[in-house]
Amino acid sequence: MNTNPDETRLALWLDDELSCEELAAMEAWAADKPGQFAAREELRGFRKMMSENLPVSEEPPYPDFFLSRVNQGIRDLQLEEEKAAAPAVAAPARAFWKSWLMPAAACAGMVFAFGIGKQSRNSSSSLTVVPALSPVLYTPEEGVDAEWISSKRTDATVIILQGVAAIPDTTDFSETVYVPTASEADRTATRDREPSDSSQQ
Amino acid sequence: MKSPLLAFVLLLILGVTGKVWAQEDPGRTKIGKVQVTVYFATNGDPKAAGDRAEEISAETKSRLQNESRLKFSHYRAMGADTQPVFRSYENWAQPLKPSDEILLRFETRRQPVDESLTLDLELWLARKKILKTEVLLKPGRPLYVLGPEWRGGNLIVAVALAQ
Numbered sequence A: 001m002n003t004n005p006d007e008t009r010l011a012l013w014l015d016d017e018l019s020c021e022e023l024a025a026m027e028a029w030a031a032d033k034p035g036q037f038a039a040r041e042e043l044r045g046f047r048k049m050m051s052e053n054l055p056v057s058e059e060p061p062y063p064d065f066f067l068s069r070v071n072q073g074i075r076d077l078q079l080e081e082e083k084a085a086a087p088a089v090a091a092p093a094r095a096f097w098k099s100w101l102m103p104a105a106a107c108a109g110m111v112f113a114f115g116i117g118k119q120s121r122n123s124s125s126s127l128t129v130v131p132a133l134s135p136v137l138y139t140p141e142e143g144v145d146a147e148w149i150s151s152k153r154t155d156a157t158v159i160i161l162q163g164v165a166a167i168p169d170t171t172d173f174s175e176t177v178y179v180p181t182a183s184e185a186d187r188t189a190t191r192d193r194e195p196s197d198s199s200q201q
Numbered sequence B: 001m002k003s004p005l006l007a008f009v010l011l012l013i014l015g016v017t018g019k020v021w022a023q024e025d026p027g028r029t030k031i032g033k034v035q036v037t038v039y040f041a042t043n044g045d046p047k048a049a050g051d052r053a054e055e056i057s058a059e060t061k062s063r064l065q066n067e068s069r070l071k072f073s074h075y076r077a078m079g080a081d082t083q084p085v086f087r088s089y090e091n092w093a094q095p096l097k098p099s100d101e102i103l104l105r106f107e108t109r110r111q112p113v114d115e116s117l118t119l120d121l122e123l124w125l126a127r128k129k130i131l132k133t134e135v136l137l138k139p140g141r142p143l144y145v146l147g148p149e150w151r152g153g154n155l156i157v158a159v160a161l162a163q
Helices: A007-014 A020-029 A034-053 A062-128 A182-189 B002-024 B058-065
Strands: A145-151 A156-162 B030-042 B074-086 B091-093 B102-108 B117-125 B128-137 B143-150 B153-162
Touching: A007 A020, A007 A034, A145 B128, A156 B128, B030 B091, B030 B102, B030 B117, B058 B074, B074 B091, B074 B102, B074 B153, B102 B153, B117 B143, B117 B153, B128 B143, B128 B153
Parallel strands: A156 B143
Antiparallel strands: A145 A156, B030 B074, B030 B153, B091 B102, B102 B117, B117 B128, B143 B153
């Protein structure tokens, strides 16, 4: 059977916080441990020394504290009265500035903000045409893959599809309704485009 | 005497209502045109494309051959379709009419700038969506898609801005 006390009980015994049966049990346990009694005596001496050198509580200097608060209140009132008296002299000048400077500043601010907004709108349009260097290619069909090439030699964007099912040779496109003329078929090769009339609406 | 006048009035009403309808839906405003052309590219006999397929210009041929992945001995134009790009609606191109073997769905989500258009593109082959991407089309800078094999060659789908 383990009769050794735990740390909490030992600390309470050292601090003389135990009583009755718990105190008797601890005294019995420490009977053959002179070191524990020495430690308790040392702690008792320390507590005694502390109680003799430190007051239990220090009362605040109520009269001095009360008078200092009253004096501070009086000083605050005097400062407020001085501040209230000073603007009364300078008020006409400030009112004059306020009468025209504040509306003018507000108008200037609105014009400035409008200009900034207009410029940002113009500049943002150029950002919208910047494509992703490597655009997202989505191939939902299983087994199909796509490779993107920005071909400088061809001056074109090229996408290579791999894994696409071949069109059966029996499929006949000879009934194609519209076969472009030579000039129309070559339209994708036009490098120097004539200036359009911007009729693309 | 009455019938020409009646026809004129009807045409006037139709014109006014049509204009009003167009004004009511700014999303249908045409902001550009896209031409989709299908080429047959082969190292074999180009006659496999059929008698109606036409040869392409030397410039286009040279341009295609400059890219090694698109380099073939012969090219033939199989068909083309030009369709408008609406401001906020999608549109479809069917370059091999009446066949729907190759279809292209496109729409733009950005304002055109400097005659360039950014398009969301979908390539449909045999009624299946094969590819979806976003591409910036500039005048004179098309998109070439090396597509499926057919009759000993490949079909190349060219997407370009049309005038």
